[in-house]
Amino acid sequence: MPSTNSVCFLICFFVIFNALHVLSINLKPLALDCGSNGGKDEDGRTWESDSKFLLPTDSTQVQAGYQDPSLSSSIPYMKARIFKSPATYQFPVKTQQRYSIRLHFYPSSYSNFNASNSFFSVVAGGITLLSNFSAAITCQALTQAYLIKEYSLAAMDPEVLNITFTPSTNFSNSFAFVNGIELIPIPEIFGTANLVGFNDQTMDATTQNVQIMYRVNVGGQYIAPSNDSGGLQRSWYDDSPYLFGAAMGVSFKAADNVTITYGELPEYTAPVDVYKTARTMGPTADVNKQFNMTWLFQVDANFTYIVRLHFCEILFTKVNQRVFNIYVNNQSAQVDPNPADIIAWAGAQGAPIYKDYAIIVNDKPGDDMIQVDMSPSKPSKPEYLDIILNGIEVFKMSDANKNLAGPNPQPSDLLLKAEREPKRTFKPNLHIIGSAAGGAAVFGLVAALCIVVYKRQKHLPGTETHTSSWLPIYGKSNSHTAASRSTSQSSHLSNLAQGLCRHFSWAEMKQATKNFDESNVIGVGGFGKVYKGVIDGTTKVAIKRSNPSSEQGVNEFQTEIEMLSKLRHKHLVSLIGFCEDGGEMCLVYDYMARGTLREHIYNSKLKTHLPWKQRLDICIGAARGLHYLHTGAKYTIIHRDVKTTNILLDENWVAKVSDFGLSKTGPDMNTGHVSTVVKGSFGPALNTNLPKEQVSLADWALFCQKRGLLEDIIDPHLKGKINPECLKKFADTAEKCLSDHGIERPSMGDVLWNLEFALQLQETADGSKRGTSTNEVNDGLEGSSNNRNHSQRSEVEINEESDLSTTEIFPQISNPKGR
Ligand SMILES: *[C@@H]1O[C@H](CO)[C@@H](O)[C@H](O)[C@H]1NC(C)=O
Ligand SMILES: *[C@@H]1O[C@H](CO)[C@@H](O)[C@H](O)[C@H]1NC(C)=O
Ligand SMILES: *[C@@H]1O[C@H](CO)[C@@H](O)[C@H](O)[C@H]1NC(C)=O
Ligand SMILES: *[C@@H]1O[C@H](CO)[C@@H](O)[C@H](O)[C@H]1NC(C)=O
Ligand SMILES: *[C@@H]1O[C@H](CO)[C@@H](O)[C@H](O)[C@H]1NC(C)=O
Ligand SMILES: *[C@@H]1O[C@H](CO)[C@@H](O)[C@H](O)[C@H]1NC(C)=O
Ligand SMILES: *[C@@H]1O[C@H](CO)[C@@H](O)[C@H](O)[C@H]1NC(C)=O
Ligand SMILES: *[C@@H]1O[C@H](CO)[C@@H](O)[C@H](O)[C@H]1NC(C)=O
Ligand SMILES: *[C@@H]1O[C@H](CO)[C@@H](O)[C@H](O)[C@H]1NC(C)=O
Numbered sequence: 001m002p003s004t005n006s007v008c009f010l011i012c013f014f015v016i017f018n019a020l021h022v023l024s025i026n027l028k029p030l031a032l033d034c035g036s037n038g039g040k041d042e043d044g045r046t047w048e049s050d051s052k053f054l055l056p057t058d059s060t061q062v063q064a065g066y067q068d069p070s071l072s073s074s075i076p077y078m079k080a081r082i083f084k085s086p087a088t089y090q091f092p093v094k095t096q097q098r099y100s101i102r103l104h105f106y107p108s109s110y111s112n113f114n115a116s117n118s119f120f121s122v123v124a125g126g127i128t129l130l131s132n133f134s135a136a137i138t139c140q141a142l143t144q145a146y147l148i149k150e151y152s153l154a155a156m157d158p159e160v161l162n163i164t165f166t167p168s169t170n171f172s173n174s175f176a177f178v179n180g181i182e183l184i185p186i187p188e189i190f191g192t193a194n195l196v197g198f199n200d201q202t203m204d205a206t207t208q209n210v211q212i213m214y215r216v217n218v219g220g221q222y223i224a225p226s227n228d229s230g231g232l233q234r235s236w237y238d239d240s241p242y243l244f245g246a247a248m249g250v251s252f253k254a255a256d257n258v259t260i261t262y263g264e265l266p267e268y269t270a271p272v273d274v275y276k277t278a279r280t281m282g283p284t285a286d287v288n289k290q291f292n293m294t295w296l297f298q299v300d301a302n303f304t305y306i307v308r309l310h311f312c313e314i315l316f317t318k319v320n321q322r323v324f325n326i327y328v329n330n331q332s333a334q335v336d337p338n339p340a341d342i343i344a345w346a347g348a349q350g351a352p353i354y355k356d357y358a359i360i361v362n363d364k365p366g367d368d369m370i371q372v373d374m375s376p377s378k379p380s381k382p383e384y385l386d387i388i389l390n391g392i393e394v395f396k397m398s399d400a401n402k403n404l405a406g407p408n409p410q411p412s413d414l415l416l417k418a419e420r421e422p423k424r425t426f427k428p429n430l431h432i433i434g435s436a437a438g439g440a441a442v443f444g445l446v447a448a449l450c451i452v453v454y455k456r457q458k459h460l461p462g463t464e465t466h467t468s469s470w471l472p473i474y475g476k477s478n479s480h481t482a483a484s485r486s487t488s489q490s491s492h493l494s495n496l497a498q499g500l501c502r503h504f505s506w507a508e509m510k511q512a513t514k515n516f517d518e519s520n521v522i523g524v525g526g527f528g529k530v531y532k533g534v535i536d537g538t539t540k541v542a543i544k545r546s547n548p549s550s551e552q553g554v555n556e557f558q559t560e561i562e563m564l565s566k567l568r569h570k571h572l573v574s575l576i577g578f579c580e581d582g583g584e585m586c587l588v589y590d591y592m593a594r595g596t597l598r599e600h601i602y603n604s605k606l607k608t609h610l611p612w613k614q615r616l617d618i619c620i621g622a623a624r625g626l627h628y629l630h631t632g633a634k635y636t637i638i639h640r641d642v643k644t645t646n647i648l649l650d651e652n653w654v655a656k657v658s659d660f661g662l663s664k665t666g667p668d669m670n671t672g673h674v675s676t677v678v679k680g681s682f683g684p685a686l687n688t689n690l691p692k693e694q695v696s697l698a699d700w701a702l703f704c705q706k707r708g709l710l711e712d713i714i715d716p717h718l719k720g721k722i723n724p725e726c727l728k729k730f731a732d733t734a735e736k737c738l739s740d741h742g743i744e745r746p747s748m749g750d751v752l753w754n755l756e757f758a759l760q761l762q763e764t765a766d767g768s769k770r771g772t773s774t775n776e777v778n779d780g781l782e783g784s785s786n787n788r789n790h791s792q793r794s795e796v797e798i799n800e801e802s803d804l805s806t807t808e809i810f811p812q813i814s815n816p817k818g819r
Contacts, residue, residue, distance in 0.1 A: 028185075029182065029183070029184040029185070029231065029233055030048075030091070030181075030182065030183040030184070031045060031046065031047045031048065031076075031180070031181075031182045032047065032048060032049070032050040032053065032076075032180060032181045032182070032183075033047035033048065033049065033050065033075050033076040033079060033179075033180055034050045034076065034079065034080060034081040034178045034179055034180055034181060035050070035059075035060075035061035035062060035079045035080045035081035035082070035179075036049060036050075036061070036075075036076070036079035037049050038075075039075050040075065041072075041073040041074075041075040041076070042072060042073035042075075043073070043224055043225065043226045044226065045225070045226060045233075047075050047076050047180065050081060050089065050181065053089045053090060053091055054081075054087065054088075054089055054090075055087070055088045055089070055090055057083065057085070057086075057087040057088070058083070058084060058085055058087075059081050059082060059083050059087055060081070060082040060084075060113075061079065061080075061081055061082075062079070062080050062081075062082055062110035062111050062113060062177075063078060063079055063080075063110065063111070064077065064078045064079070064080065064106060064108040064109070064110055065108060065109045065110065065111070066108055066109070068106075068108070068145035068146070068568055069565055069567060069568040070144075070145045070146075070567060070568050071106065071145055071146060076104055076179045076180030077104065077106040077146055077179050077180070078106075079179065080106070080110055080177045080178065080179045081177065081178060082110065082113055082175050082176070082177045083120075083165050083167060083175060083176040083177070084167060084175050085167065086164060086165065086166040086167075087164070087165050087176070088162050088163065088164045088165075089162070089163045089164075089181065090160050090161070090162055090163075091160065091161045091163070091183055092159060092160055093156075093158075093159060093160065093161045093183075093185075094159075094185065095155070095156070095157055095158070095159060096155045097155055097185050098152060098153065098154055098155055098185070098186050098187065098188050098189065099152070099153050099161065099183055099184065099185055099186065100150065100151070100152050100182070100183070100184040100185075100186050100232070101124055101129070101150070101151045101152075101153065101163070101181070101182065101183055102148055102149070102150045102151075102180070102181070102182035102184075103122065103129070103130075103148070103149045103150075103151075103178060103180070103181060104146065104147075104148050104178070104179045104180030104181070104182075105135035105139075105146060105147050105148075105149070105177070105178065105179055106135075106145065106146040106179050107134075107135040107136035107138075107139050107146075110177070113175060113177070115135060115136045115177065116134075116136045117171065117173055117174060117175070118134065118135065118136065118167075118174060118175050118176065118177055119132055119133065119134050119167070119168035119170070119171050119174045120132075120133055120165055120166055120167045120168055120174065120175070120176035120177075121133065121165075121166045121168065121405070122163065122164070122165055122166075122176075123162075123163070123164045123166070124151065124153060124161065124162070124163040124164075125153050125156055125158075125161050125162065125163075125209075126402055127151075127153060127209045127398055127402050127403075127404060128401075128402060128403040128404060128405050129149065129151055129211070129404055129405060130149065130405050131403070131405040132168055132170070132405075132407075132408070133405065133408065134408050135147065135177075137408045137409070138408055138409055141408075141409035141410060142409065143569075143628065145568070146179075148235075149211070150211065150212040151209070151210065151211050151212065151404065152186065152189070152209070152210050152211075152212065152395075153209050154206070154207045154208055154209050155188070155207075161183070163181070165178065182233065184232060184233055186230075186232055186268075187230070187266065187268060188206055189268075189269075190205035190206050190208060190210075190306070190356070191204075191205065191206065191356070192204055192205065192356070193205050193306050193356035193357060193358040194333065194334075194355070194356065194357050194358065195357075195358045196328045196329070196331050196332070196333045196357050196358065196359045197331040197332075197359070197360075203358050205306055205356065205358070205397070208306075208395075208397045208398070209397070209398040209402070209404065210306070210395040210396060210397050210398070210404070211395070211396040211398075211404045212393065212394075212395055213297065213299055213305070213394040213395065213396050214237075214242070214297050214392065214393065214394040215234060215235065215236050215237065215391075215392075215393045215394075216236065216237050216238065216239040216242060216391060216392050216393075217236040217237065217238065217239065217273065217274045217277060217390075217391055218239040218251075218274075218277070218278060218279045218295075218310075218389045218390050218391050218392060219239065219249075219251030219252060219253075219277045219278045219279035219280075219389070219390070220236075220238070220239075220251070220253075220273055220274060220276070220277030220278075220390075221238055221273075221277070222235070222236065222237055222238055223235065223236035223271055223273050223274070227271065227273070228271055229267045229268050229269070229270065229271035229272070230266070230267055230268025231268075232268055236270075236271070236273075236274060236391070238636055239279065239295065239392065240630070240631065240636060240747075241630070241631035241749070242295045242296055242297055242392075243293075243294070243295060243296075243747065244294040244295065244296040244371070248742065248743065248747070249279045249280055249281045249282055249293050249743075250279065250280050250281070250282045250283075251277065251278070251279045252277070252278060252279075252280065252314075252315075253276055253277050253314075254275075254276045254277070254314035254315075254350070255314075258276075258314050258349060258350050259350050260272045260275045260276060260312065260350050260351075260352060261348070261350050261351055262351075262352060263346075263347075263351055265351075265352055265353065265354075269310075269352065269354060270310050270352070270354070270390075270391055274310055274390055274391040275310065275312035275314070275350075275352040275390050275391075276312075276314065277390065278312070278314060278388050278389060278390045279293070279388070279389055280315075280386050280387060280388050281293055281376070281386050281387055282386075282743065285376075285384065285385040285386075287743070288375075288376050288385045288386055288387075289375070289376055289378060289385045291375065292327070292373035292374060292375045293373070293374045293375070293387055293389075294371060294372065294373050294374075295371070295372045295389075295392060296369055296370070296371050296372075297369065297370040297371075297372075297392075297394050298368060298369060299361055299368055299369065299370050299394065299396065300361075300368065300396065300406030300407070301361055301362065301363035301367060301368045301406075302361070302362065302363050302399070303361060303396050303397060303399060303404075303406075304358060304359070304360045304361070304396075304397045304399075305358070305359050305361060305370055305394055305395060305396055305397065306356050306357070306358050306359075306394075306395040306397065307328055307333075307356070307357045307358075307359060307370060307372060307392065307393075307394055308354055308355070308356050308357075308391075308392065308393040308394075308395070309326070309354060309355050309357070309372070309389060309391070309392055310352065310353075310354045310389075310390045310391030310392070310393075311340070311342045311345070311346070311352070311353050311354065311355070311388065311389065311390055312342070312346070312350065312351065312352040312353070312390050313342040313343050313346065313349050313350075313351075313388060314349065314350060315349075315388075316343065316349065316383075316384070317343065317348075317349045318343060318383075319341060319343050319344045320341060320344075320380060320381075320382050320383065321343065321382060321383040321384055322341070322342065322343075322376075322382055322383070322384050322386050322387070322388060323339050323340065323341045323376070323377040323380040323382040324339055324340050324374050324375060324376050324377050324386070324387040324388075325339050325340070325374065325375055325376075325377050326339075326340055326357075326372070326373070326374050327371075327372070327373040327374075328357050328359045328370065328371070328372055328373075329359055329361070329369070329370065329371050330371065330373070331359070333357045334355070334357075335377075336377050336379045336380065337379070339377035339380055340355075341380075341382075342388060352390070354391075358397075370394055372392065374387040374389065375387065501561060501565045501575065501576075501577045501578055502576055502577030502578075502588075503577060503578070503579070503580075504535075504577050504578065504579040504586065504588060505579065505581070506579060506581035506582075506584060508535065508579070509533075509543060509545075509579050509581075509586050509588075512531075512533035512534055512535050512541065512543060512588075513531040513532075513533040513543055516529075516531060516545065517531075520532045520533065522542065528544065528545045528546045528547035529544075529545055529547075530542055530543065530544045530545075531543045531544075531545065532591065533588075535576075535588070540591035540593075541576060541588050541589060541590065541591050542588075542589045542590070542591050542592065543586050543587070543588050543589075544586060544587045544588075544589070545584070545585075545586050546584065546585040546586070557578075557585050557587065560575070560587060561575065561578055561587070567628075567629070567637075569624075569625060569628045570621075570624075570625075570654065571621045571622065571624045571625030571628065571654070571655055571656055571657060572625050572628065572629070572656060572657050572658075573589055573590060573592065573648055573656040573657065573658040574589065574590050574656075575587060575588070575589055576588045576589060576590060589658075590650070590656075592648035592649060592650050592656060592658075593649075593650055593651035594648075594649035594650065594651060594653060595648065595649065596644060596645045596646075596647065596648055596649070597618060597622075597644040597645075597647040597648070597649060597655070598643075598644035598645045598647075600649070601644060602644075609715075609717040611718075611721070612718050612721050612722050612762065613759070613762055613763075613766075614653060616726075616730070616755065616758060616759050616762065617653070617655075617759070618647070618649070618653065618655040619655075619755055620655075620752065620755045620756060620759060621654055621655030621656075622642075622647050622655045622657055623748060623751050623752045623755055624752060625655070625656065625657035626639060626642065626657060626748050627748040627749055627751075627752050629657070630747070630748045630749075631748070631749065639657065639659075641659060642657070646658050646659040684696045684697060684698045684699070698738060700713065701713065701731075701734070702735060702738060705731050705735055710727065710731050711724075711727070714727075722762070723761055723762045723764075723765035723766070725761045725765070726758045726759070726761040726762040726765065729754060729757055729758040729761055730754075730755070730758045732754075733746070733751060733754040733755065733758070737751065
């Protein structure tokens with residue numbers, strides 16, 4: 001029997017040995033670029049080869065065939081490792097240490113491997129992270145090019161962590177793949193959480209294995225891994241995509257003299273930028289007390305979640321100045337008589353604090369959401385009726401089977417349909433001929449879209465005008481825009497933009513356009529002329545050539561390249577490349593065979609009339625493009641110049657949003673003290689030849705809508721062809737978009753949803769009435785005394801922009817060419 005001393009010695013020996021063993025191998029964050037030798041990513045972070053952690057196995061190193069422009073960096077996404085049979089990565093780890101695991105997937109095609117055929121499971125430390133997982137389906141459903149799955153495993157006993165990839169046996173030729181793996185030792189981030197819906201009950205979360213579902217910086221901007229606190233390399237995203245309903249509230253940033261003081265809270269909890277920015281309801285107590293600010297997150301059913309709310313009072317200093325109730329999934333989380341009072345909890349202004357709420361999400365219909373509601377507490381009689389929130393994290397906890405995997409998300413039917421769309425060819429209805437005015441309703445909506453885009457901007461339209469341009473372009477020049485985008489103000493394009501764009505030589509440009517022959521000019525703007533051209537023998541393109549005398553040319557040229565090179569979406573016009581040669585500059589775009597939406601609505605020389613469903617499709621396409629700009633890209637992008645001339649149509653009538661010269665990226669958007677002046681041209685469609693009340697189409701349509709007379713002013717070619725329910729949904733949506741107060745206007749996501757719903761109403765009606773005529777729109781209106789007048793109105797052409805004399809209504813506009 002050994003003496004107590006020797007036992008002590010042995011224990012000491014093992015403790016020291018363990019520590020040395022682990023330190024020598026792996027206590028630093030590890031980033032593996034799978035299937036590659038490694039390198040540095042766009043953020044300057046080093047990724048190393050995965051080979052030395054892979055147990056002997058059959059695997060293939062492959063290179064992606066295509067680099068999606070929305071990839072944040074080519075490392076680790078352009079290379080992958082592919083497994084045809086189960087394969088294990090083995091990492092030496094420290095016992096009693098929590099780890100973060102991030103898996104990076106870019107479902108592209110890799111030589112002979114098409115990621116659409118890949119279904120697999122991933123098990124780490126005995127926990128099932130993914131099963132029957134398809135990165136391709138998941139990315140398609142989320143309309144993303146790549147995805148990052150993030151997990152945090154509780155401290156465990158073994159000194160090795162196995163991560164095993166197993167191709168699914170249920171699909172022939174299935175394989176597993178991975179582009180990047182990160183393994184980061186992290187402090188214990190969990191304690192006890194309040195169990196929502198069970199009075200005063202708490203649960204211990206320290207032993208939980210979790211998947212990180214969401215991590216958002218409320219009221220703030222994207223925070224890159226390299227700017228995270230505690231070296232935890234987390235990304236924090238903008239919260240606006242998760243705001244539900246029309247209420248955006250007000251986002252703001254702490255004044256310079258407010259310092260964030262962590263006190264007992266460890267700094268790794270969240271970076272200063274999370275606590276320095278927040279969202280509140282706004283200054284109007286009467287409005288605030290009537291509603292909840294709501295954030296909505298899609299999650300998998302049948303799991304328990306921890307919702308972590310980060311708070312820091314950065315405006316007020318005293319207890320009972322701002323007191324509010326918190327609900328999670330319609331259940332009381334923190335409500336009267338125990339409402340939230342941040343100063344009371346944290347003790348001071350600038351002191352961060354967080355609260356964890358555990359919530360069980362069952363599998364009742366429609367029940368796959370985490371909904372966080374906050375509203376001011378009235379019984380506490382606080383000085384201000386308002387709420388505040390700085391950050392949200394949502395963690396999914398593993399279930400009793402040590403499982404964290406959910407099903408693959410289902411891409412919506414509409415999305416699948418939209419993807420098939422390009423193959424559909426449009427047959428113009430040649431029976432409908434006539435001298436035509438435009439589709440009032442469509443233009444109304446486009447005007448409405450404009451206004452949705454201006455949603456977060458407080459000022460009325462300014463006085464800036466510019467000439468209209470034909471193509472993807474900001475033909476108009478606008479020095480303020482260029483100046484306000486100082487984030488990328490360097491005179492060189494970022495490496496990323498350079499890498500993603502094709503460089504053309506000046507000779508290629510001259511050849512493509514037959515030496516810039518005037519007969520190839522298809523548009524003219526302040527920036528210069530736009531030419532039709534052909535590159536690579538057969539590819540039709542539109543080439544925008546800079547006007548060497550344009551002062552702002554360089555900046556706007558760069559804005560457009562920087563913006564467009566990183567964006568790729570079916571409903572955004574795509575930039576093929578650029579040419580920079582001495583003083584000359586050109587941008588090269590996909591050629592849009594059917595020109596602008598405006599031409600199809602107003603040009604009476606085109607003898608075809610867009611049918612209603614197609615107009616709706618175009619609206620949905622444009623809305624989808626804008627929704628992507630607002631929420632899908634790394635930064636929120638506000639277009640600021642949406643109008644029918646900036647919605648282009650390709651040969652399959654797919655709508656593409658163009659002209660990013662005036663757009664603005666998110667990081668500035670939410671800080672509250674940036675320029676909020678609306679840019680671009682006037683949104684409303686105006687015709688001064690009409691009676692005063694009809695001059696502005698948007699106002700006139702609203703007037704008619706309120707009196708139930710909307711049917712009277714729709715395009716005569718559409719009369720009787722629109723299902724009344726569909727029209728109502730469409731008009732109600734447009735009306736909401738035209739609300740005077742930003743808070744009442746829907747988000748682009750809501751607009752999109754409503755338009756798709758309207759389309760379904762139309763399709764259902766068409767389907768059920770095939771062969772019978774749908775005349776309801778006219779029913780009961782025929783012979784009404786107003787009818788004739790209104791139809792007459794819509795037959796008046798709003799054709800040439802120069803016909804519109806806007807100065808009569810908006811005398812501050814000096815240039816009558818501007819709309
Ligand atoms: C990959 O497979 C999907 C579905 O089978 C198919 O639609 C796609 O075209 C394929 N991609 C390539 C590059 O072969
Ligand atoms: C890790 O995997 C290897 C090879 O399959 C196995 O021998 C080992 O026991 C595993 N270790 C743990 C802790 O699961
Ligand atoms: C294959 O399908 C069967 C039943 O259809 C299922 O039980 C099993 O889990 C599936 N295997 C994988 C790896 O998905
Ligand atoms: C990190 O923050 C600094 C200061 O706010 C900023 O300039 C930099 O661009 C950020 N880095 C990344 C990768 O976003
Ligand atoms: C910060 O400055 C504002 C005015 O600029 C002042 O009202 C406020 O009291 C100051 N706060 C602190 C903590 O000094
Ligand atoms: C949730 O659990 C129930 C009961 O076990 C099951 O019927 C249902 O299919 C599960 N839902 C999901 C999305 O896994
Ligand atoms: C909360 O209640 C509203 C209104 O009854 C309902 O629409 C919503 O689906 C509920 N949310 C959840 C997560 O149960
Ligand atoms: C806020 O939401 C909660 C939970 O759904 C609800 O009980 C409460 O009545 C709402 N408050 C207001 C002002 O709408
Ligand atoms: C695997 O995923 C596919 C696609 O989501 C689904 O159709 C199939 O039913 C799943 N199989 C199992 C066994 O869950």
